[in-house]
Amino acid sequence: MAEEKYNDTAEKKQEKKKNLFIEVIAILFLIAGVGWMLSIFFDFSSKIKTNNAQVDADIAAVTSRVAGTIKSIKFTEYGSVRAGDTIVLLDDEEFLIKVAQAEADLEIARANLVAMQQGVTISKSTENATQARLQGNVANLERAEKNYKRFTNMYRDSAVTLNQFDQVTAQLKSEQAGLKAMQSDVATSRSVTKQNQLNIESAKATLKRKEADLAAARLQLSYTKILAPLNGIIGERTIHLGELVNVNQVLAEVVIQNKKWVIANFKETQMEEVKVGQPVDIMVDALGGKSFKGKVSELSPATGAKFSMVAPDNSTGNFVKITQRIPVRIEFTDTPEKLTGIKPGMNVSVEIKK
Incomplete structure (x- = not known):
């Protein structure tokens, strides 16, 4: 009897x-639920947080400025490059021929200019001689x-015979006709000289154009040697030897290492307390x-949706209010050496102190 009473007491204690x-447990769940509900309407945190953030950096696309066939590839995937390093060589035979043609055209233009200048010298000499003869005729x-x-x-x-008088009269008419002819010759010589001078100006212009053509041909030739634009780490290799590349085709991409930042997308309801210059912890x-x-x-200056390719249209009537995100740029204040392990595209969480 005593034993049964003892067992009942133990069961009651265990049940209790x-x-x-x-x-x-129920009270804890109730407290947690109340806290969660309050957190929806009130922000009790001393920090503004978001995990919708990624590391970003400048990525320079290396493109071909001329069409050509790849003759040599001088870089390896994910290798370091310095500004001015040759990373790709294109076949330059066609461009060398164009340079030789431009050089020949330039020599022809120079020779033409010299010939024009000599023509002016000759025409001026002829004009002076004609002018001298004109003075003799006068x-x-x-x-x-x-x-x-x-x-x-x-x-x-x-005192003189008619025949003598007729001879003098004929001589006068002959001299008058000769003077008119010589005046015409002088005008013609001047016209030739003026035309030759105009030809010189035209030849000079042609010479400048041929010099520009040669410079352009040499510039096109220089584009067959494709250089790294900046210091950084090169990305994936997507080209192959013998491949024909087109103008503006991307051959490689260089990730700049000395400048990285974070783009964090905060809720619009958080932006009231986000200010330029606030310190940030980046995880x-x-x-x-x-x-x-x-x-x-x-x-x-606007929400991320406004910069999207297809902006949302809220005028259809099927409107559901969705909290928008606003991008915020955050600069690292640590030295570049400390950021070596951080790669563009990595996910991060940020906390801004209020």
Whole structure:
């Protein structure tokens, strides 16, 4: 009888403990639920957090500026390159021929200019000689006019015969005609000289154009040697020897290592407390949550949806209010040496102190 009473007492105690445990668990769940509900409407944290963030960096696309066949590839995947390093060589035979043609055209233009200049010299000499003969004709005409006047008076006084007077008259007319012809020759010489001078200007312009053609041909030739634009680490290799590449085709991409930042997308309801210059803790997922220091540098002027290829259209009537995200740029304040293990595209979590 005593034993049964003892067993009943033990069972009641055990049941009591079980009920107490259940009540404690229920109270804890109730407290957690109330806390969660309050956290929806009120922010009790001293930090603004988001895990919708990624590391970003400048990635320079190395493109071909001319079409050609790949003759040599000088880089390896994920290898370091320095600005000015040759990474790809294109077949330059065709471009060398174009340079030789441009050089020949330039020599022809120079020779033409020299010939034009010599033509001007010759035409000026001819013009001067014609001008000198014109002066002689003027002097002969003056002498013929004086003879004509003298012989006219003498013929009036019957001092000379008609035949002599006719000879003097004919000489005067001949000198007059000769003067007109020489004046025409002088005008023609001047016209030739002027035309040759115009030809010189045209030849000079042609020479400049041929010099520009040669410079362009040499520039095109230089494009067959494709160089790294900046220091960094080169990405994947997607090209092969003998492949024909087109203008503006991307041959490689160089990831710049000395400049990295984070683009964090905060909820629009968080943006009231986000200010430029605020300190930020950045935790990198791939590095086991290792923390780095940064600061808010820029705030996006619009939500991310506004920059998307297809913006949402809320005018259809099927509207569901969705909390928008606003991109925030965060600059690392740690030295570049400390950021070596951080790669563009890595996921991070950020915390901004209020």
